Amino acid sequence: YDGSAMWLRYVPVADPHLLRRYRCQATAVVVENAGRNKSYRHTRDLSMAPGSTERLMASTLEAAREELVRGLGGLLDRPVRVVHRPGRALPDGAVVVGTRESSPAVRRLVPAGDLERVGRDGYVLRSVVQGRRTFTVIAGRTDVGALYGTFAFLRRIQTHRSLADLDLAESPKVVNRHLNYWDTERLYAGNDESGTGGLNGENGAIFNFAATGAGAPLNLPVVLDRYLVAARAMASVGITGITINNVNADNSYLTDEYIAQEAALADALRPYGIRLALSIRYAAPLDSRFAPDTLTEEQMAPTDADFQDWWTRRARRIQESIPDFVGFTVKANSEGQPGPQDFGYDHGDGANGMATAVAPLGLKIYWRTFVYNPDVDSDRLKRAYLEFGHIDDEPQPDGSTGRFRDNVFLQTKNGPLDFQAREPVHPMFGRMENTNQAIELQITQEYTGQNRMLCFLAPMWEEIFKTDTYATDEQGQLLDKRLVGHVVDGTAQDHSDTAVVGVANLGNADNLTGHHFSQANLYAFGRQAWDWTLDSGDIAADWVRMTWGNSREVVDVIVSMMMGSWEALVSYQTPLGIGHQFTAGVHYGPGPSESHLPREDWNPVYYNQADSVGLGYDRSPTGSDLTAQYFPVLAARYGDIGTVPENLMMWFHHVPWDHPMSSGRIFWDELVHHYYSGVRYVGGMRRAWDSLESRIDARRFAEVKAKLALHETDAADWRDTCVGYWQRFSGRDIREPG
Numbered sequence: 001y002d003g004s005a006m007w008l009r010y011v012p013v014a015d016p017h018l019l020r021r022y023r024c025q026a027t028a029v030v031v032e033n034a035g036r037n038k039s040y041r042h043t044r045d046l047s048m049a050p051g052s053t054e055r056l057m058a059s060t061l062e063a064a065r066e067e068l069v070r071g072l073g074g075l076l077d078r079p080v081r082v083v084h085r086p087g088r089a090l091p092d093g094a095v096v097v098g099t100r101e102s103s104p105a106v107r108r109l110v111p112a113g114d115l116e117r118v119g120r121d122g123y124v125l126r127s128v129v130q131g132r133r134t135f136t137v138i139a140g141r142t143d144v145g146a147l148y149g150t151f152a153f154l155r156r157i158q159t160h161r162s163l164a165d166l167d168l169a170e171s172p173k174v175v176n177r178h179l180n181y182w183d184t185e186r187l188y189a190g191n192d193e194s195g196t197g198g199l200n201g202e203n204g205a206i207f208n209f210a211a212t213g214a215g216a217p218l219n220l221p222v223v224l225d226r227y228l229v230a231a232r233a234m235a236s237v238g239i240t241g242i243t244i245n246n247v248n249a250d251n252s253y254l255t256d257e258y259i260a261q262e263a264a265l266a267d268a269l270r271p272y273g274i275r276l277a278l279s280i281r282y283a284a285p286l287d288s289r290f291a292p293d294t295l296t297e298e299q300m301a302p303t304d305a306d307f308q309d310w311w312t313r314r315a316r317r318i319q320e321s322i323p324d325f326v327g328f329t330v331k332a333n334s335e336g337q338p339g340p341q342d343f344g345y346d347h348g349d350g351a352n353g354m355a356t357a358v359a360p361l362g363l364k365i366y367w368r369t370f371v372y373n374p375d376v377d378s379d380r381l382k383r384a385y386l387e388f389g390h391i392d393d394e395p396q397p398d399g400s401t402g403r404f405r406d407n408v409f410l411q412t413k414n415g416p417l418d419f420q421a422r423e424p425v426h427p428m429f430g431r432m433e434n435t436n437q438a439i440e441l442q443i444t445q446e447y448t449g450q451n452r453m454l455c456f457l458a459p460m461w462e463e464i465f466k467t468d469t470y471a472t473d474e475q476g477q478l479l480d481k482r483l484v485g486h487v488v489d490g491t492a493q494d495h496s497d498t499a500v501v502g503v504a505n506l507g508n509a510d511n512l513t514g515h516h517f518s519q520a521n522l523y524a525f526g527r528q529a530w531d532w533t534l535d536s537g538d539i540a541a542d543w544v545r546m547t548w549g550n551s552r553e554v555v556d557v558i559v560s561m562m563m564g565s566w567e568a569l570v571s572y573q574t575p576l577g578i579g580h581q582f583t584a585g586v587h588y589g590p591g592p593s594e595s596h597l598p599r600e601d602w603n604p605v606y607y608n609q610a611d612s613v614g615l616g617y618d619r620s621p622t623g624s625d626l627t628a629q630y631f632p633v634l635a636a637r638y639g640d641i642g643t644v645p646e647n648l649m650m651w652f653h654h655v656p657w658d659h660p661m662s663s664g665r666i667f668w669d670e671l672v673h674h675y676y677s678g679v680r681y682v683g684g685m686r687r688a689w690d691s692l693e694s695r696i697d698a699r700r701f702a703e704v705k706a707k708l709a710l711h712e713t714d715a716a717d718w719r720d721t722c723v724g725y726w727q728r729f730s731g732r733d734i735r736e737p738g
C-alpha cells in the first residue's frame with residue numbers, strides 16, 4: 001500500500017465479532033433524491049473526468065452515497081445494497097442520509113428542531129428503533145452537513161467504535177475552515193524527492209494548471225484521481241475552502257484562460273463542500289495582460305472608484321464561472337509584494353478598497369498581516385501590531401470603532417515571527433476587538449522538518465488554541481472567554497464570521513504529502529479547525545487507526561511516537577524559545593552563525609544575539625518591549641525572566657549562561673540537555689518503528705524507516721552545529737551523555 005488513499009483506506013474490519021455486528025447495523029444505504037442540487041457547470045461528462053478513473057460526483061448527496069458505498073464495501077468486505085426509493089419500508093440496518101428537504105425518511109425520523117440546533121455545517125447521527133428494525137440516520141441541515149455526518153459515521157467504523165444507540169449532534173466552532181495552498185513554494189510533497197523540498201515546490205503542485213497545457217480543452221483541466229482523493233480527504237475533516245495559488249501571487253490566475261480551468265476544478269471540488277479562492281497581487285490592475293482593462297498608477301487609489309471598479313469587474317468575471325467563489329487572499333507590502341503603501345495608503349485603505357469592490361458580490365478579503373517593514377521598529381516581531389492595531393482602534397464617522405470592513409478578515413500567523421516550531425502567540429489575538437480575525441497555521445512543514453522529519457503538529461496547535469491571552473474588556477476586566485481559541489471562534493468578542501486558515505501540504509507525491517506522517521497534520525488541522533478544544537492525542541489515535549491499523553500495539557506505539565515528536569523537534573532545533581536558526585533560504589538545516597543575508601532580520605544571528613553573557617533576544621521592558629503588546633497579565637509574565645515560561649525564555653530575554661533553571665541546572669546545561677534529549681527521542685522513534693515491522697505493510701514500513709534514519713542524522717546535525725556554535729560564546733563544557 002502506497003498511502004495514496006490517505007486516511008480513507010476502508011480496509012476490512014479484522015475482528016470477526018465486530019465485523020458481524022457492523023454488517024447487521026449497516027445493511028443498506030438510503031440516500032433519497034441524491035441527484036438534486038446538481039452543481040456542475042463546466043464539465044459536460046459527469047460520469048468520468050479526464051485523467052481520472054474515478055467518477056466525478058454531480059452533487060453533495062451523491063458524494064455522500066458514493067462514500068458509503070466505497071467505505072462500507074471496504075470495511076464490511078462486501079458490496080452494500082443501495083436503496084433508491086424505499087417508500088415507508090426502510091430495511092432493518094438501513095443507513096439513511098440526507099436533509100429534511102431531500103429525504104422523506106429523514107423528515108420522518110428527525111424533528112426539525114433537532115437540526116436547527118446544529119447549524120449550517122453540522123449533523124445529527126442517530127440510531128432510531130422502529131418495532132424490530134433499527135436504522136441509522138445521518139442528517140444535516142444542509143447537504144454538506146449530511147456529507148460531514150457520513151464521514152463521521154464511517155470514521156466510527158474505521159476506528160472500531162460502536163454504532164449502537166447513537167445520538168450525536170455535532171457542529172463546527174468556526175465557520176470558515178480554509179486552506180491556503182502555496183502551489184509554487186514550500187510544498188515538500190512532490191514526487192521529486194531530490195533534497196528536502198527547498199524553496200521551490202513547482203514539481204510537487206497537486207493542481208497543476210500549467211500541466212494541462214496544449215491540447216487539453218481549455219475549460220477542462222485534467223482532473224486526476226488524486227484531486228478527488230484530496231477533495232474527499234478535505235471533506236472528511238470539514239475543510240470548506242481552498243486558496244489554490246501561492247500568496248506571492250501570479251496574475252495568471254486572474255486571466256480568462258486560468259479562470260476557465262479554475263472553474264472546472266471548482267466543479268470537481270464543489271460536491272465535497274470545498275470552495276475556491278485565489279491569492280492576488282495587489283497591483284494586478286497595472287498588468288498589461290488585462291489590457292485594455294488596465295489602470296495607471298494614478299488610478300490605484302484604493303479609496304477611489306477606478307481601483308474598486310477594476311476589482312469588481314475581475315471578481316464578477318470569476319463569479320460568472322465559479323458562482324460560489326470565496327474571494328481573495330492578499331499578501332500586501334510584505335516581502336516585496338506590492339501593496340497600498342506603494343501608492344500612499346495604509347493597510348486599512350487597501351483592504352477596504354478591495355472589500356468594498358467585492359462586497360456587492362458577497363465575497364471576502366483575507367488580508368494577511370505578515371508584514372515586517374524595518375522602518376516601523378527595530379524588533380521585527382512588533383511591526384504587525386504597530387501597523388494594524390491602530391486601524392482597529394480608529395473611531396469611525398458613524399460612531400463605531402475600527403476601520404476594517406465586515407467582509408475583511410485579517411489573517412494572522414499564530415506567532416509574531418514566522419511559523420517557528422514554538423512561538424508565543426501573536427499579540428494581536430484578542431487585541432483586534434473590532435475586526436474579523438483569522439488565524440493562519442502552517443500545515444506544510446517548512447520549519448518543522450519538511451518531508452524528512454516526523455513531526456506531528458496537533459500538540460502545537462492545541463497549545464496555541466488553548467493559550468490564555470488574558471484579554472480584558474474596556475474596563476480592564478478579564479474576559480470570561482479569552483483563550484486564543486475563543487478569540488478565533490468568535491465567542492471572546494462576539495464575532496459571527498470566523499476563520500481558521502492552514503497553509504496546506506498536498507502535492508503530487510504518491511501519498512500526497514511526501515512523508516506518510518505529514519498526512520496526519522492535514523487530518524489534525526481539519527479536526528482542530530472544526531473543534532479546537534479536541535485533545536491532540538485523541539486526534540492522533542483516530543488518524544492512526546484509520547491510516548495504520550487498529551491493533552492495540554500499532555495504536556499505542558505510533559501515537560506515542562507522534563505525541564512527543566514536536567517537542568523533540570523543538571528541543572534539537574530551537575529549544576527554550578530561540579527563534580529562526582535556519583540556514584538561509586531552505587529553512588531546513590541549522591545556520592546559527594549566519595549573518596550574510598541582506599536584511600538583518602533574516603539572519604539567525606539577529607535572533608540569537610549570542611555573546612559572552614548569554615543567548616536570546618531581549619524583548620522585555622529593558623529591551624525591545626514587545627511584551628507591552630500583550631495584555632497586562634501576559635506582559636508581566638513574559639517580561640520578567642523569573643516568571644517567563646522556560647520554553648519561551650529566549651523569545652523575551654537575553655538569558656545569562658549561568659541563569660538557574662527549574663531543573664536545578666544552569667541555563668547552559670539545560671540548553672545542551674534539550675539538544676541531546678531531542679535527538680535521543682528521534683532514536684527512540686526509530687526503535688519503536690522497527691518494532692512494528694511485522695504489523696505494517698512493507699512499502700510504507702520501509703519508506704518511514706528510511707525517513708527516520710535521515711531524520712536522526714539531520715537532528716544530530718542540528719544538535720552538533722548549534723551546541724558547537726553556542727559553546728564558542730559560553731566557553732563551558734558539554735556535560736551530557738551522547
Ligand code: BDP
Nearest residue numbers: 185186247248331370418419
Ligand atoms: C515564509 C515563507 C515564504 C512565504 C512567507 C509568507 O518562507 O515562502 O511567502 O512565509 O507567509 O515562511 O508570506
